[in-house]
Every structure is written in structure tokens, then in C-alpha cells.
Amino acid sequence: MDSNLGSTNLKKVKELPKIDTSYLSKGPVPSSTTSSNKSESYTPAEQLVYSPAVSRNKEVNQSSLNEDNSSVKTATLTYGRLSIPKVMKMFIKNKLYFNEKGLIVKDLSTMPGFEALKKKHFNKLRGFRTHTSDYNDELDNTYESIGLQQDDDDEYDDDHQNHRDSRDDTLSVISCMSCLSTNSLATLDHPEERSKLLDEDDAGTSMEDLSDIQNLNDTLEPDVEIISKNDLKLKTIELPNNSIIPFRNILNCKVLNWKDYEANGFNIDSADACDFEFIVEIVFAKNRRADVIPRSSIIRCPYEEYQKLMKMCQYDELEDESITKQPSLKELILFKAFPNPVERNKILVIINPNGGKGKAHKLFHSKSKPILLASSKAEIHIKETRYHREAYHFIKNHPNLLRYNIICCASGDGIPHEVLNAIYHRKDRSEIFQELVVSQIPCGSGNALSLSCHGTNNASLASLNILKGRVEQMDLMTCQQKSYQDNIDKIDDAEVAQNTRVSFLSQAYGIIAESDINTEYLRFIGPSRFEIGVTSQVLRKKKYPCDVMVQFGKENKHEVKQHYLENLKQKTRDQHSGTGIFDEELNANVYTFDGDQEFRTLTDNDLLPKYHLTDTDVNELPDPSWCLLDSRITKNLNIFYGGKMPYIAPDTKFFPAAIHNDAFIDLVISDSKTSISRMASILLNLDKGYHVIQPEVTHLKVKAFRLIPHVSKTVISVDGEKFPLEPLQCEVLPKVCKMVFMEQGGFKETGFESM
Ligand SMILES: Nc1ncnc2c1ncn2[C@@H]1O[C@H](COP(=O)(O)OP(=O)(O)OP(=O)(O)O)[C@@H](O)[C@H]1O
Secondary structure, three states, rough: OOOOOOHHHHOOOOOOOOOOOOOOOOOOOOOOOOOOHHHHHHHHHHHHHHHHHOOOOOOHHHHHHHHOOOHHHOOOHHOOOOOHHHHHHHHHEEEEEEEOOOEEEEEHHOHHHHHHHHHHHHHHHOOOOOOOOOHHHHHHHHHHHOOOOOOOOOOHHHHOOOOOHHHHHHHHHHHHHHHHHHHOOOOOOOOHHHHOOOOOOOOOOOOOHHHHHHHHHHHHHHEEEEEEEHOOOOEEEOOOEEEEEEEEHHEEEEEEHHHHHHHHHOOOOOOOHHOOEEEEEEEEEEEEEEEOOOOOOEEEEEEEHHHHHHHHOOOOOOOOOOOOEEEOOHHHHHHHHHOOOOOEEEEEEOOOOOOOOOOHHHHHHHHHHHHHHOOOOOOOEEEEEOOOHHHHHHHOOOOHHHHOOEEEEEEHHHHHHHHHHHHHHOOOOHHHHHHHHHEEEEOOOOOOOHHHOOOOOOOOHHHHHHHHHHEEEEEEEEOHHHOOOOOOOOOHHHHHOOOOOEEEEEEEHHHHHHHOOHHHHHHHHHHHHHHHHHHHHOOOOOOOOOEEEEEEEOOOHHHHHHHHHHHHHHHHHHOOOOOEEEEEOOOOOOOOOOOOOOOOOOOHHHOOOOOOOOHHHOOOOOOOOOEEHHHHHHHEEEEEEOOOOOOEEEEEEOOOOOOOOOOOOOEEOOOOOOOOHHHHHHHHHOOHHHHHOOOOOOOEEEEEEEEEEEEEEEEEEEEOOEEOOOEEEEOOOOEEEEEEEOOOOOOOOOOOOOO
């Protein structure tokens, strides 16, 4: 291990640091200090124009700029919404402290020692140094009592007007100008200006480069739009006292004065080092009503907090000899913010503009894109589908899918179904499944994947989870039907796929299938079309005779429950053994530095079903490990529903015992002998998942099943898509597809353990 690493080793470093004064100007107002013309143009008058109260209304702002004051008709002030006085206020007021969950922000102006601190900065500006304030002690005293502060008011920064004299303002602005002109991460909206300011690793692609890349891309991937980082519009805010920004909400950060710190050398434990303050711009997802939106804030970080974070990241325990230099503050913050080792920065978004009620395009661009773009190093390419099954053809024939590391379907469940089948029908499918993550941004009418994996139906929250959640390999299910051989849809590549398709969500026959497929004409009313469909079928007491053969996994409700509890115990053990520590307040894992994760190595054999539908007579059991379900149930069957994900709609836990990688398909079966009133009560329990514990409902886990319908006019639905009405054989393929799950791993909890 390098001698610079670790708190113990770090103590050995003898060189004393110099105090950072880069953000402090030596004179009152520079006439021309930097390459940026912002400093040149600043006058107190501008500050008036840009006071938070005025800047709420951009149009008023702009016209007052143009008409009233010639000094504000400058490039500086026309650069988007960068509110200089706000930045200045933040520079003065916000200071951060780390804890295991994230960073606590103190508003120094509320501290008793704040006046003394201000004085100290004044003196620094004039080249003096004094040790005046004991405000740190006072901060420390209140530190323990800080609680999580929920903030729903996006404009709180504007509401926190503080009183300062004009001299302080001027000095603060100078400080901010010198930081921002050379280092700011993302606070400027003007694209050209922004790309000039950024460091290489954060820079958006320049306009010329972008058009070159787009031209090249047009030949490789026609109709794929590249989204530039320059599209990111970030508002910079200041934070009220005791705000907490959890690591899980941090999207990016930049230490504005890191270069100055480096120039002074790394030093730990020296008296002078304690005076060093980093100026950090944090980009984070902030709650606003039901959504999260990206915001940035510029905060001071005391030197000791950097040391503390280094200890929290356990650099001193790291045995990785390849790491030879002391980690930067940015690296440490991003390490805590993105503990999951699986990269998701090269993002292909497939948007179905017809998804849901036709709002997928708008939903993606307004709710999801800002969060994805704000994250560190995200590159986003967008493909909008123009016709049914285009997503399938696009993925199946894509020449270089591994240029991405995640495919996000901004759609309902139909596009993930097409994407997974397209991958499954590719010759390089084992490699693609091994490398690529598939996920959903909920923009459709059925968003079961997002509800189950991200725990939300909200596009912005799902996008945050896409960046932060835990990637794990999920089971898929193969589907075989004879007519795939005819290849009527021209979707199967006979050699590669062996007439097999894959399903990630569900297979339905009877009431559920009819309610899903036969209510397509009600698509415009949204998700309630399912409920209307189910109610009408139940009232009509319809039955759907069939035969069902299964290879049992868990034969009865008791076994299903035991299996679930066992799995839950194992998950808790895993969470506490190296992969992370469960944090009840956050309801998520707090990961240790050792975030390594092992994935199963896939071979082509892992993707093949063991049983082939055509190998035996369809009415014969494939082998003695299979058995036929009781015909007293199946000849009166009204619901046959196989599934892999717990939530099929908001508040509908149809498969509350589903586990993403247990190598079983959950089956829920009921029959029409059940009275209408009992059936109504069963269906009313779908939101809690209690239907599976009702005596009239059969609840099993199977490794495989074969469904032989005996009704000539009905439908079979797989993942919500209409499939041929003929024998269907499904088999689980354990752990084949990488998906993003909740931060603590696995699906959103259903509470099945306590049912
Ligand atoms: N531009 C398009 N025009 C017509 N159909 C399309 C288009 N793009 C995709 N589709 C088809 O729309 C179907 C439904 O897609 P998706 O699941 O995204 O939407 P949805 O409204 O949520 O539907 P679902 O009810 O299945 O959840 C898919 O079969 C897909 O092939």
C-alpha cells in the first residue's frame, strides 16, 4: 500500500499545508481578474437585478437588464440563470459535515460565531490572519442533534434573505467569481461558456464535436439522438440549516479549489491544515413534490471533514496496491454516492412515444433526462420507436450494443419485453446478457418492472434508482409454443432461439389475460382498464378450462412461506457481510468500501430451456419430475397467472412472494366455483397481496409449467403481449439478465413474511 494512503500512514506526512486563499481576492473589486468577463461586469447594481426575489421571474429580469441599467447588459448576466448573489450567499453560509448517510449542511449565518467568522474572512482578504472564532466548537455541540430535514420547498433559497452590508457582498462575490471562473461544475446554462469552464472529466461535448459524433452515429445507428451534457440546466440553490443531502441523492460533485489544494501539497494533521476549506459544488437530486429534480449547491468543506470521509471510505484498510495516490475529495464523495460497482453511464434510452397515454416522450424529457444528465459522466443516446416491434428489430440488429452498458426503456412493459427477446435472439446473447443492464423508466400504462425493481411508478425517482440501485442478475422465463416455428411474426431466428421466446414478467390465461388484452380499446383511460376488465369477467363467472402440468418448486403455501423467509434471512446476512450495512432510516444499504459484487458467468447453455415442447406429445408429461395439476381446479379455472415480479400495477402485489433470483416462477390459480362475493373479496385484497393466503387460491412456486388451453375463443398474454392461443410451456432460466433493483438488493418489499 502506498504510504500516502490510510489515516495511520497519512499521519506520517510531515509537510505542512498552505492555507487556501484562492477563493479570496486581495482587493475590493477587481477590474479584470479572469478570462471570464463575469468579474468585469459585476457591480452592486447587478446584484439588485439578480436579487432572488427578482430572479424568480426570468422575463422581468431580462427586460430590466436590457432597459434599466447599461452596466447589466453584459455577457455575464445574460448567461442563463446563474444567480451570482445566490452563489455568493452560499459561499458565505453553507458548510458541510459528513456522516454515514450523507452530508449535513449547516447555515453558518445561524451560528453564534458567524460574525467572528466573517471578520476572519475579511482579514484574510486583506492579507491578515487571525484566530478569532470558536465557532467550530459551537458547531460540534449541535452536531449530534441534527435530524433529517425534509424539504419540499424548491424555492427555499429565495426565501432565505439575509442581511449583509454591501462590503461583505462585494468581497463574497469576488471570492465566488474567482472560483467559478476557473472551476465551476455546472452552474452556467450557456452551453459554450460551460464547456469552456469544465474540466475534461466533466466537460460536455463541444457543439462541433457533438455534430461530428452525431453524423458518425447516424450511419451506425440511424435515428438515434445523442444528448449532450450541455442540455443540462441546473439551478444553484443554498440550503437551510441542518439540511441533509444523503449520499444516495448525490449525482455529481466538483471541488472548485482542488487545484490550489494540490499545489500546496497533501498534509494531514498539521495545525495549518485545519484552516483549509474546500469549496465543493454538489449536484444532487432534490425532492420536489412527488419528483426529484437536480439542483446544485456550493458548500464549504472543512479539511477535517475530508479526513473524516477518507476514514469512512476505509482507505486505510484498502489493500489495493494499484491505488498509489491519496484519493481526492471528489473521488471520495462520488465513491460514497455511487457505491455499486456496476457502471451505468453509457445509456441507451428507448422511448415508445405511444406508451401509456402517449406521454412517454414528455415524461422522459421532463422528469428523467435531467436526473440522468446531472449524474457524473452519463452519456445518453435516445431511440424513439416509430412502429410496433421497432425496438425488437433495432436491438436484434444493432451492430455494437456493447457501446452501452445499460438500456433503459422509457415505456410500459411492452418495450422491455421486446428488448429482452431481441437480445435473446442475437447470436452473441450470452455476452450481451452478461454485460448489459436492462431497466425501465416508467412511461407506460403497465409499469410492473419499475414498480417492482425501482419501487416506484415515477419517472424521476426511477431514474435516480437506475443510477443508484443495486444491479443483480434476474431470472427470466423461456416460452415455447408450436406456432413460433411458423415464425409468423418473423421474430425468431430459428437457429439461435430454437423457437423460444423469453418473458420477464408474467404469463396469463383466463380472466387476467382477457382483462389485459381485450381492454386495449380502453387504453386511453390508463391503468384502470385492467380493473374494469377483471370486474366484468368475475361478474360473468366465466371459466377457462385447461390442463396444467408443472415441475414443482414449492408445492404448497407453507413451503412457499418457508422459502420466502429463508431467502429474507439470507439477504439480511448478505447485507451485513461486506456488501453493506442496512440503514433502517434510509431503508437502504449503506455500503462499505468493499462494494465488489460477483456475477454468474453465462454460457450459451445457461440460456437454453431443458425441456422442449416438441420433444413429447403435448398431453404427456415431459418427464416423471413433472405432474398434472388437479383437474377439479383446472377444468373450472378462471385465473391462471404465472409471474416473476411482485407488483404488476401500482398497489397490486399479485405475486407477493416473488424473488428475483430464486429460480422459480410463482403461480396463482383460482377457479370459478368460488362465489362472486368471495371472489370480490379476494380481488379487493390484491393491493395488500392477501389474496394468495385465501383458501380458494392456489399459490405455488414451479420451475416449469405447461398450460394446455381447452377454450377456443380467448387469449394468452405474456408480459402483457398477446400470444397465440395454443399450448404454452414456460421454464425458468436462473440469473440471466442484469437489472437494477432497490439499493438494498432485490424487489421492493411486499411484507409477505408477515402475511
Ligand atoms: N411508434 C409506435 N407506434 C405504435 N406502436 C408502438 C410504437 N412504438 C412501440 N409500439 C408498440 O407499443 C406496444 C406497447 O408498448 P408499451 O408497453 O411501451 O406501452 P404501454 O402503453 O405501457 O402498454 P402496456 O399496456 O403494454 O404497458 C409494444 O408492443 C410496442 O411494440
